[in-house]
Amino acid sequence: xxxKHQTLVCFTSSYPYGTRETYFxxxxxxxxxxxxxxxxxxxxxxxxxxxxxxxxxxxxxxxxPLVPSGKQARFTEGIFNGTSMGMFIKDLLKNKAYSSxxxxxxxxxxxxxxxxxxxxxxxxxxxxxKDALLYTYWANAPVFASNLLKPYKKIVRMHFGDFYLxxxxxxxxxxxxxxxxxxLLLPISNNISSILQDFYKIDKSKIFVNHLGIDNTAExxxxxxxxxxRIVSCSHLEPRKRVHLIAEALTKYQGTKAIEWHHFGGxxxxxxxxxxxxxxxxxxxxxxxxxxxxxxxxxxxQDNYVDWFINVSTGEGIPVSIMEAFSxxxxxxxxxxGATYEIVNATNGHLIPKDFDxxxxxxxxAKPDPDYLRKRNEALNTWSEKFNAASNYTQLVKKMQSL
Numbered sequence: 267x268x269x270k271h272q273t274l275v276c277f278t279s280s281y282p283y284g285t286r287e288t289y290f291x292x293x294x295x296x297x298x299x300x301x302x303x304x305x306x307x308x309x310x311x312x313x314x315x316x317x318x319x320x321x322x323x324x325x326x327x328x329x330x331p332l333v334p335s336g337k338q339a340r341f342t343e344g345i346f347n348g349t350s351m352g353m354f355i356k357d358l359l360k361n362k363a364y365s366s367x368x369x370x371x372x373x374x375x376x377x378x379x380x381x382x383x384x385x386x387x388x389x390x391x392x393x394x395x396k397d398a399l400l401y402t403y404w405a406n407a408p409v410f411a412s413n414l415l416k417p418y419k420k421i422v423r424m425h426f427g428d429f430y431l432x433x434x435x436x437x438x439x440x441x442x443x444x445x446x447x448x449x450l451l452l453p454i455s456n457n458i459s460s461i462l463q464d465f466y467k468i469d470k471s472k473i474f475v476n477h478l479g480i481d482n483t484a485e486x487x488x489x490x491x492x493x494x495x496r497i498v499s500c501s502h503l504e505p506r507k508r509v510h511l512i513a514e515a516l517t518k519y520q521g522t523k524a525i526e527w528h529h530f531g532g533x534x535x536x537x538x539x540x541x542x543x544x545x546x547x548x549x550x551x552x553x554x555x556x557x558x559x560x561x562x563x564x565x566x567x568q569d570n571y572v573d574w575f576i577n578v579s580t581g582e583g584i585p586v587s588i589m590e591a592f593s594x595x596x597x598x599x600x601x602x603x604g605a606t607y608e609i610v611n612a613t614n615g616h617l618i619p620k621d622f623d624x625x626x627x628x629x630x631x632a633k634p635d636p637d638y639l640r641k642r643n644e645a646l647n648t649w650s651e652k653f654n655a656a657s658n659y660t661q662l663v664k665k666m667q668s669l
Contacts, residue, residue, distance in 0.1 A: 333379055516543070
């Protein structure tokens with residue numbers, strides 16, 4: 267591939283600090299192969315730790331995050347500098363955001379972060395050639411709509427958590443400016459692509475749907491060796507993920523086979539779930555593993571035959587956790603929220619209503635599925651054809667280099 271652009275600057279939330287943004291970590295391995303130098307500029311470092319990630323040799327991490335820790339420091343830096351507020355004031359008036367406390371709060375917070383970041387990004391750009399590509403992994407990047415970045419080609423990725431208006435009480439400051447100023451928009455789903463075109467009136471030529479992808483180099487996969495029905499879920503334990511509904515479904519399970527539920531991930535809902543699972547029957551075993559690394563999760567999938575992966579959140583982009591399960595041929599039972607329908611369907615699992623009765627899951631686990639083996643094959647095919655990191659990120663880099 268001809269390398270038109272030698273330098274890529276990636277703006278992340280906190281990567282490489284902490285443990286979040288594992289999806290970017292997968293993508294970075296491919297970006298590093300096709301650019302001479304990749305800079306990573308984290309916005310925050312809430313963990314107050316050094317970077318502990320597997321970073322390719324040609325990736326340079328800019329040590330200082332854009333935004334300091336602590337409300338007082340952010341307020342001081344955000345107020346006492348000369349960064350223009352014009353774009354924000356126009357957006358405030360246009361959207362009448364002043365009429366809502368939630369919108370005003372969102373506006374002020376975004377403005378402060380922008381004013382803190384702007385002079386630091388200005389300093390960063392002084393050391394770059396104009397052919398450098400600027401890539402924000404999250405859409406909440408107002409500086410991408412500023413005159414400061416006009417000389418550069420700009421790329422904006424959009425996920426579930428940073429795109430949908432209903433997650434932010436109907437208002438996200440200067441989003442139209444960010445999207446219209448970008449040279450390339452990378453929605454992770456067709457659903458987001460449609461909203462960009464229909465609501466934000468973005469020309470289709472600027473949009474490239476680029477699904478997230480995962481690698482799977484597993485050397486083996488175990489075969490079913492018992493009558494136990496083994497199910498797995500994997501997510502942070504937070505209200506939106508509704509993992510407690512899986513626990514409630516298991517209290518209603520009336521099947522003849524033993525159930526073994528494994529949940530990977532921790533969070534604020536752990537206590538609630540622990541209380542619910544005290545009510546499950548004797549033929550249901552529950553294992554709440556807490557947080558694990560991707561490598562540990564994959565090892566579990568290799569060593570244990572998993573019958574079903576379950577995701578019951580209120581909304582998702584396209585869940586990477588389902589991609590991971592599919593890469594091991596594990597079919598899914600998932601709720602129809604967000605863009606989950608773009609990965610789960612009747613051929614590779616069961617897509618159930620977002621507002622479902624937990625008895626539905628209890629019944630699906632209790633009754634044999636005549637198409638089960640076909641669903642396993644289709645789960646693997648779905649990953650291979652649509653969510654394979656090598657394919658998706660190779661296409662991504664090719665698109666970036668074409669700018």
